[in-house]
Amino acid sequence: xxxxxxxxxxxxxxxxxxxxxxxxxxxxxxxxxxxxxxxxxxxxxxxxxxxxxxxxxxxxxxxxxxxxxxxxxxxxxxxxxxxxxxxxxxxxxxxxxxxxxxxxxxxxxxxxxxxxxxxxxxxxxxxxxxxxxxxxxxxxxxxxxxxxxxxxxxxxxxxxxxxxxxxxxxxxxxxxxxxxxxxxxxxxxxxxxxxxxxxxxxxxxxxxxxxxxxxxxxxxxxxxxxxxxxxxxxxxxxxxxxxxxxxxxxxxxxxxxxxxxxxxxxxxxxxxxxxxxxxxxxxxxxxxxxxxxxxxxxxxxxxxxxxxxxxxxxxxxxxxxxxxxxxxxxxxxxxxxxxxxxxxxxxxxxxxxxxxxxxxxxxxxxxxxxxxxxxxxxxxxxxxxxxxxxxxxxxxxxxxxxxxxxxxxxxxxxxxxxxxxxxxxxxxxxxxxxxxxxxxxxxxxxxxxxxxxxxxxxxxxxxxxxxxxxxxxxxxxxxxxxxxxxxxxxxxxxxxxxxxxxxxxxxxxxxxxxxxxxxxxxxxxxxxxxxxxxxxxxxxxxxxxxxxxxxxxxxxxxxxxxxxxxxxxxxxxxxxxxxxxxxxxxxxxxxxxxxxxxxxxxxxxxxxxxxxxxxxxxxxxxxxxxxxxxxxxxxxxxxxxxxxxxxxxxxxxxxxxxxxxxxxxxxxxxxxxxxxxxxx
Amino acid sequence: xxxxxxxxxxxxxxxxxxxxxxxxxxxxxxxxxxxxxxxxxxxxxxxxxxxxxxxxxxxxxxxxxxxxxxxxxxxxxxxxxxxxxxxxxxxxxxxxxxxxxxxxxxxxxxxxxxxxxxxxxxxxxxxxxxxxxxxxxxxxxxxxxxxxxxxxxxxxxxxxxxxxxxxxxxxxxxxxxxxxxxxxxxxxxxxxxxxxxxxxxxxxxxxxxxxxxxxxxxxxxxxxxxxxxxxxxxxxxxxxxxxxxxxxxxxxxxxxxxxxxxxxxxxxxxxxxxxxxxxxxxxxxxxxxxxxxxxxxxxx
Numbered sequence: 020x021x022x023x024x025x026x027x028x029x030x031x032x033x034x035x036x037x038x039x040x041x042x043x044x045x046x047x048x049x050x051x052x053x054x055x056x057x058x059x060x061x062x063x064x065x066x067x068x069x070x071x072x073x074x075x076x077x078x079x080x081x082x083x084x085x086x087x088x089x090x091x092x093x094x095x096x097x098x099x100x101x102x103x104x105x106x107x108x109x110x111x112x113x114x115x116x117x118x119x120x121x122x123x124x125x126x127x128x129x130x131x132x133x134x135x136x137x138x139x140x141x142x143x144x145x146x147x148x149x150x151x152x153x154x155x156x157x158x159x160x161x162x163x164x165x166x167x168x169x170x171x172x173x174x175x176x177x178x179x180x181x182x183x184x185x186x187x188x189x190x191x192x193x194x195x196x197x198x199x200x201x202x203x204x205x206x207x208x209x210x211x212x213x214x215x216x217x218x219x220x221x222x223x224x225x226x227x228x229x230x231x232x233x234x235x236x237x238x239x240x241x242x243x244x245x246x247x248x249x250x251x252x253x254x255x256x257x258x259x260x261x262x263x264x265x266x267x268x269x270x271x272x273x274x275x276x277x278x279x280x281x282x283x284x285x286x287x288x289x290x291x292x293x294x295x296x297x298x299x300x301x302x303x304x305x306x307x308x309x310x311x312x313x314x315x316x317x318x319x320x321x322x323x324x325x326x327x328x329x330x331x332x333x334x335x336x337x338x339x340x341x342x343x344x345x346x347x348x349x350x351x352x353x354x355x356x357x358x359x360x361x362x363x364x365x366x367x368x369x370x371x372x373x374x375x376x377x378x379x380x381x382x383x384x385x386x387x388x389x390x391x392x393x394x395x396x397x398x399x400x401x402x403x404x405x406x407x408x409x410x411x412x413x414x415x416x417x418x419x420x421x422x423x424x425x426x427x428x429x430x431x432x433x434x435x436x437x438x439x440x441x442x443x444x445x446x447x448x449x450x451x452x453x454x455x456x457x458x459x460x461x462x463x464x465x466x467x468x469x470x471x472x473x474x475x476x477x478x479x480x481x482x483x484x485x486x487x488x489x490x491x492x493x494x495x496x497x498x499x500x501x502x503x504x505x506x507x508x509x510x511x512x513x514x515x516x517x518x519x520x521x522x523x524x525x526x527x528x529x530x531x532x533x534x535x536x537x538x539x540x541x542x543x544x545x546x547x548x549x550x551x552x553x554x555x556x557x558x559x560x561x562x563x564x565x566x567x568x569x570x571x572x573x574x575x576x577x578x579x580x581x582x583x584x585x586x587x588x589x590x591x592x593x594x595x596x597x598x599x600x601x602x603x604x605x606x607x608x609x610x611x612x613x614x615x616x617x618x619x620x621x622x623x624x625x626x627x628x629x630x631x632x633x634x635x636x637x638x639x640x641x642x643x644x645x646x647x648x649x650x651x652x653x654x655x656x657x658x659x660x661x662x663x664x665x666x667x668x669x670x671x672x673x674x675x676x677x678x679x680x681x682x683x684x685x686x687x688x689x690x691x692x693x694x695x696x697x698x699x
Numbered sequence: 700x701x702x703x704x705x706x707x708x709x710x711x712x713x714x715x716x717x718x719x720x721x722x723x724x725x726x727x728x729x730x731x732x733x734x735x736x737x738x739x740x741x742x743x744x745x746x747x748x749x750x751x752x753x754x755x756x757x758x759x760x761x762x763x764x765x766x767x768x769x770x771x772x773x774x775x776x777x778x779x780x781x782x783x784x785x786x787x788x789x790x791x792x793x794x795x796x797x798x799x800x801x802x803x804x805x806x807x808x809x810x811x812x813x814x815x816x817x818x819x820x821x822x823x824x825x826x827x828x829x830x831x832x833x834x835x836x837x838x839x840x841x842x843x844x845x846x847x848x849x850x851x852x853x854x855x856x857x858x859x860x861x862x863x864x865x866x867x868x869x870x871x872x873x874x875x876x877x878x879x880x881x882x883x884x885x886x887x888x889x890x891x892x893x894x895x896x897x898x899x900x901x902x903x904x905x906x907x908x909x910x911x912x913x914x915x916x917x918x919x920x921x922x923x924x925x926x927x928x929x930x931x932x933x934x935x936x937x938x939x940x941x942x943x944x945x946x947x948x949x950x951x952x953x954x955x956x957x958x959x960x961x962x963x964x965x966x967x968x969x970x971x972x973x974x975x976x977x978x979x980x981x982x983x984x985x986x987x988x989x990x991x992x993x994x995x996x997x998x999x
Contacts, residue, residue, distance in 0.1 A: 024768075028798055036784050120782045123747040124799050125772035298766075302749050303710055312711065 033138025045146035053153035056085045079163035087171035097179050100143050101186025108139030109194045115305045151176045181282045182253040188289035189249030195296035198307040214247035228392040231400040233494035308364045316377045319360040323381035327353030331389045353382040403458045412450040413442040413484040416504045439484045449507035454483045457497020477501040509637045529625045533653040534616035540648040542674040550684035554691035631676040642671035706755035715741040717902040730893030731882040737899040739882035743848045747776035775844040779851045781835035783823040790819045800842040808841040828855045847879045853888045865892045890979030913982050918960045919952045922972040929967040940985035952985045
């Protein structure tokens with residue numbers, strides 16, 4: 020007899036019951052998709068008609084910008100639709116009256132589950148697909164439709180449905196775990212925020228209490244967020260899809276097949292868990308806050324611990340690491356959190372102190388976590404492996420900047436996640452000394468920073484990597500006297516192989532260099548001015564040196580203007596040149612910087628600088644960008660993955676860098692001669 | 700036959716059903732009585748497959764009912780509070796029931812709607828409580844299932860409609876294989892329709908018996924016996940369930956056939972003697988008092 024009940028008729032009937040949801044989605048997505056595109060097209064069409072006349076190419080550009088992937092506002096509505104739809108379809112689980120009806124029907128719960136799922140999914144799928152078709156029809160009306168774009172619309176529609184189902188399945192899980200609409204909404208919030216909350220909490224704990232923690236605790240925020248909940252996962256997947264106009268045609272970064280597969284697997288897993296919970300949950304739990312009573316205590320503990328810990332950390336921040344205040348805050352806010360949880364569970368103010376043991380346990384765990392971090396009970400900050408256990412080490416100081424190390428990678432190599440991974444060496448002695456100093460600093464044995472700084476000792480942060488003989492890799496960051504770091508690195512740089520790895524400019528392809536800025540010091544300005552004057556007069560370098568700068572006053576003003584434009588050198592007007600001569604101030608010939616962007620020039624500059632780097636001391640190379648005597652290389656990202664991104668690395672440059680200075684003098688001479696010739 | 704075997708059901712720390720066993724025979728009308736909170740609705744929800752008992756089992760025609768469409772299709776449950784989907788009309792609900800109960804008799808349903816003077820196209824949300832009850836009863840009856848579980852079905856119906864529903868049940872029993880199970884907190888509501896009755900109290904079933912059988916075995920006699928010694932003898936000879944004496948008028952309820960009870964009384968040379976009709980209420984009072992319960996505190 021049961022076989023006579025048609026599943027499809029049942030699903031269709033469920034859809035019919037949610038006609039109002041279909042209508043609502045129809046209005047929302049109608050406005051978001053075809054109506055918006057129509058408005059944009061009508062406006063742009065009128066604009067183009069008035070300015071340029073009919074311009075199909077530009078009109079199609081506007082059209083394709085409006086559709087397909089990359090519209091976060093549509094994605095947000097799709098995800099909200101998924102959550103809303105799940106609440107509407109499975110809201111009956113919160114009502115004992117509705118459950119009496121549905122669960123007495125002669126169908127299995129899994130059949131009802133599937134019928135509800137399919138029926139309610141169509142409340143979204145039908146209007147969404149129709150709206151996407153209407154978007155294409157708008158393109159047909161304006162004659163701007165073509166195959167690639169249509170494919171993108173189809174793909175993005177399919178992807179939108181996956182996003183919807185992901186959100187739906189996530190919300191369904193929350194519905195299955197709860198027995199009331201209010202707690203379902205709260206559960207969605209908890210499921211969405213719980214992992215980021217713990218991640219943020221652990222990051223704050225590390226930042227506050229583990230100074231030896233290597234790397235920014237917040238650096239992986241995007242990755243954590245992406246995998247933190249079904250909703251974030253669905254939303255972040257779409258953000259990976261990009262399209263850009265390249266040479267007049269759209270290039271689309273499609274969602275990767277793996278990403279789509281992940282979404283499908285996630286949907287399948289969430290639905291399977293939801294179905295299992297549906298079969299397990301007791302009908303009589305409808306109207307209760309949580310569908311499974313044994314979960315109440317776990318959820319309470321799981322929420323009170325982070326809540327009270329946050330309060331404790333706030334107290335630490337306000338009261339300057341006062342543990343007494345931190346514990347008071349933990350107890351106070353933990354108690355408050357526990358009371359709120361019990362109130363949500365029982366909806367009875369008289370029972371807010373129920374299950375005291377759970378509360379005491381949660382507060383104790385919070386206090387233990389805080390104390391463990393505060394007093395570094397695990398010895399994280401002061402841990403150092405025995406020298407005999409270490410296979411290799413690496414050190415990287417935050418002093419100075421070579422830019423984002425990930426872009427300084429030859430095209431045929433993969434970049435490491437961390438810069439320090441390029442710098443491993445088996446010469447561990449210099450680094451181990453720095454690490455010991457860092458550990459001593461944290462253990463407060465014999466380093467008092469204030470006293471030492473009064474004596475003129477500067478400190479810096481140094482990241483150290485240990486590769487142990489058992490294969491384990493450990494990273495730490497220490498506060499170490501700058502002098503000690505410099506000494507350690509200088510010692511390591513005596514090895515040419517290490518030197519090549521240490522300076523990013525040594526390992527990148529020269530054709531990755533986009534341009535270079537050179538910030539001149541007085542000595543360099545003087546030498547380069549001489550080279551420029553010599554070129555002006557057509558003399559040799561020696562002659563120029565002997566005659567100093569006398570001829571410069573004879574140059575017409577226009578020539579200097581041209582040179583300034585070409586080389587970004589601030590040449591003074593002729594009237595000022597005499598003054599410059601009188602003052603013997605060569606620096607007035609030049610501004611602060613030279614910019615070089617010629618491909619061949621950059622290659623030669625890099626080659627020359629690399630030769631100098633092999634001989635230069637570490638102290639001379641460490642410079643900050645824009646500082647006098649520095650050279651900034653601007654480098655494109657590796658493999659042209661994102662060629663619009665460039666990063667710089669700042670290196671020291673003095674008049675003692677012979678090869679580089681030789682190149683610069685030649686370059687000045689060439690430029691000056693070129694300008695003279697063009698004027699002549 | 701519905702067989703309830705040692706069923707226990709607990710809601711957190713509340714024991715709603717405590718090892719309940721009963722049988723509901725096909726072709727009879729089973730009345731389930733008990734005070735509010737006695738466990739009537741819970742028992743019906745267990746029988747209909749809404750709740751899964753923590754202990755024991757429920758079978759419908761020897762098929763376990765839990766998550767078993769083959770058993771559940773034989774049962775239709777009319778809960779205390781009827782639920783209709785939003786904006787539903789009697790006709791809309793008919794379509795839905797037709798989908799779920801393939802034997803649903805749409806023609807009869809529409810005829811009954813007319814007879815009960817219910818507008819088939821009017822939204823059920825605008826119906827009164829009694830009218831909604833009527834629609835749910837009609838849906839349940841026309842679903843054509845073998846068993847119809849009615850939870851407080853007569854509650855909210857006016858006396859005319861109450862009688863009409865009882866007539867409907869009676870005619871269904873005559874015309875097809877139909878077994879209604881009617882839960883009620885009032886014996887008076889169901890005494891004229893039930894032929895089997897189960898009494899629930901505090902989650903336990905006190906007894907479940909055939910009403911006619913009970914009526915045949917218990918009798919109420921009113922008499923005047925002038926000799927106190929003979930009256931005392933009568934006490935020893937009859938299994939008296941209830942005894943009341945006002946002046947010289949003696950009213951007693953005794954176990955036994957009509958002839959047995961009358962003969963014993965006549966032997967005591969009464970000035971006056973007659974058998975009075977027993978209400979279901981009186982039968983229950985008698986039975987439960989014997990079982991050690993004060994029935995007046997349990998029902999009515």
